[in-house]
Structure formats: C-alpha cells, structure tokens
Amino acid sequence: MDNDINRSLKGMDLTKLREEHKELIEVIGCCPLSCSDVIESMEEKDVMCLSLDIGRTEACINDPSRLVIKDIIPTFMGADSFLDSAIFHLKSDKDSHGGMTR
Numbered sequence: 001m002d003n004d005i006n007r008s009l010k011g012m013d014l015t016k017l018r019e020e021h022k023e024l025i026e027v028i029g030c031c032p033l034s035c036s037d038v039i040e041s042m043e044e045k046d047v048m049c050l051s052l053d054i055g056r057t058e059a060c061i062n063d064p065s066r067l068v069i070k071d072i073i074p075t076f077m078g079a080d081s082f083l084d085s086a087i088f089h090l091k092s093d094k095d096s097h098g099g100m101t102r
Contacts, residue, residue, distance in 0.1 A: 005045050014039050033081035041078050048076040055101040068101075 018025065018039045028048060030037045038048055051073035060066045 002045070009045070012042070014042060028076050031078040031081050032075060033085060036078055036079045038076075044078075044080075046078045046080045049079050049082065050076060051075055051082075057101055064080065 021038075025038050026057060028038055030034075031048065034041070034044075036044060036046070041048055052069050053071040055068040055070050057061065057066060
C-alpha cells in the first residue's frame, strides 16, 4: 500500500494543487486533531475523511448492509488521527465504541 501511495504522490505537484484548489481546501478546513489541511495530510501520506453517526446491530458483523448511517458530520479528520483517537478511547473505556442499537 505504501508503494501505491508513493507512486501516486510522485506524480503530483502539491504546491500547484494547493494553489488550484485553495478555496476547496479552505472549505474542508483542517483536521481538528492534527491541524493538517488536505495538502499537508497528503504530504504526510494520510487522507481526510468524514465522520459518520451510525447505528448498528450485532447483525452487522455478518451483514454490513444492515449498518445505518444516521448522519454525516461535516468535519473532516485525518484518518491517522481518527485511528489514534479511536484506539486511545477504546483502551481507556471499552464501551467508547458506542455499543449496538436494537
């Protein structure tokens, strides 16, 4: 996977992308944890993702199509930051995953 990322980044002029998409980068904003914008995230080989409010039953383990997206939270976050945060919270509180819905 790292080779794919490196190959993709090799063909990109991130300075040019920053200038061409300046307005969009401002709209997306920065990750609230890493404080990196989209281009900085790409330089760090990370991606920005949206947060979702989901509902899931235990049936989702065998049938992911049963997952319900209740809301899209309009905050972009770096994937690495999200994973670091999730791991931290799960280690400190085993119920921080939100549980299952009925």
